[in-house]
């Protein structure tokens with residue numbers, strides 16, 4: 001399911017790039033430019049962190065799901081603005097499948 005959702009959303013985001021800003025939220029973000037998009041990514045990252053802390057203490061996960069969706073969505077808009085797609089990120093994650101995070105870190109000389 002994950003890749004179908006990303007594929008459909010990627011197609012929608014691509015189509016919205018040239019839409020009129022008053023007709024679409026995504027188009028309005030592109031129209032405002034990268035700084036506005038990055039502001040939204042930062043906001044949603046902060047809201048995700050707060051929702052995750054709340055989920056840990058309350059056991060209620062609804063908000064962390066919603067905030068993470070907002071973060072992923074705005075990150076995809078950022079990538080689209082830069083001419084990239086979810087596929088670029090999925091390829092990078094796939095490339096890392098056989099690489100242990102600890103080994104990769106050590107190979108960079110960060111042994112902490």
Ligand SMILES: N=c1c2ncn([C@@H]3O[C@H](COP(=O)(O)OP(=O)(O)OP(=O)(O)O)[C@@H](O)[C@H]3O)c2ncn1[C@@H]1O[C@H](COP(=O)(O)O)[C@@H](O)[C@H]1O
Nearest residue numbers: 009012013016023024025026027028040043069070073074
């Ligand atoms: N997945 C999303 C999605 N997730 C979140 N959002 C919007 O992201 C916005 C940001 O939320 P905030 O909580 O910051 O609220 P806000 O106060 O309205 O934001 P600001 O005024 O501060 O900018 C809200 O307006 C949400 O509706 C989304 N808007 C669109 N999509 C997808 O993108 C498609 C294209 O949308 P349009 O471009 O609007 O047609 C949609 O069909 C959806 O599939």
